[in-house]
Amino acid sequence: GDSVTQMEGPVTLSEEAFLTINCTYTATGYPSLFWYVQYPGEGLQLLLKATKADDKGSNKGFEATYRKETTSFHLEKGSVQVSDSAVYFCALSSGSARQLTFGSGTQLTVLP
Amino acid sequence: SQTIHQWPATLVQPVGSPLSLECTVEGTSNPNLYWYRQAAGRGLQLLFYSIGIDQISSEVPQNLSASRPQDRQFILSSKKLLLSDSGFYLCAWSEWKWDTIYFGEGSWLTVV
Numbered sequence: 001g002d003s004v005t006q007m008e009g010p011v012t013l014s015e016e017a018f019l020t021i022n023c024t025y026t027a028t029g030y031p032s033l034f035w036y037v038q039y040p041g042e043g044l045q046l047l048l049k050a051t052k053a054d055d056k057g058s059n060k061g062f063e064a065t066y067r068k069e070t071t072s073f074h075l076e077k078g079s080v081q082v083s084d085s086a087v088y089f090c091a092l093s094s095g096s097a098r099q100l101t102f103g104s105g106t107q108l109t110v111l112p
Numbered sequence: 113s114q115t116i117h118q119w120p121a122t123l124v125q126p127v128g129s130p131l132s133l134e135c136t137v138e139g140t141s142n143p144n145l146y147w148y149r150q151a152a153g154r155g156l157q158l159l160f161y162s163i164g165i166d167q168i169s170s171e172v173p174q175n176l177s178a179s180r181p182q183d184r185q186f187i188l189s190s191k192k193l194l195l196s197d198s199g200f201y202l203c204a205w206s207e208w209k210w211d212t213i214y215f216g217e218g219s220w221l222t223v224v
Contacts, residue, residue: 093213105156
């Protein structure tokens with residue numbers, strides 16, 4: 001079945017540091033890939049997505065590129081802010097599924 | 113634009129009491145609707161999804177049930193809550209042709 005493996009946390013960075021959160025996946029066919037962000041006490045918000053190989057999703061300074069050859073969708077940001085502190089979830093959807101398969105989430109804390 | 117609302121935001125219920133969480137979506141027709149649970153440790157578990165009125169699939173057998181009395185209304189219920197039902201419950205929706213899933217604000221349930 002489909003699965004998502006993402007980097008174990010927690011991750012603690014200083015403000016303006018470079019962020020990478022690794023995500024790899026296993027899926028049949030050609031899944032769509034997503035990053036969701038969950039701020040403390042809130043629901044999940046879609047951060048970015050990519051629907052085919054070599055697509056780059058981007059939003060709020062975050063980027064992730066759909067790499068079919070390495071089955072990866074790593075999240076990056078060049079300069080993190082304190083307000084980026086949250087839990088980040090990588091997820092995929094396969095064509096025939098009616099649900100998302102989520103990774104376990106990575107807690108990011110950015111210190112001033 | 114589409115919006116999703118769920119309520120109540122916070123609920124403290126004794127063991128053995130009933131539960132009703134409600135979710136509504138505005139600005140779209142015939143959406144797919146979902147209930148997820150997020151227990152301590154952040155993992156997301158799909159509980160139910162629905163592709164139409166009275167069409168509900170259960171992903172995890174348990175003492176919870178879901179109903180969809182109207183096109184854009186999704187209700188999560190229990191007749192008798194267990195301590196293990198405590199968690200953060202998230203309603204979500206996607207377009208009928210399905211691509212991206214969007215989440216509500218979440219409901220915190222504490223069973224005491």
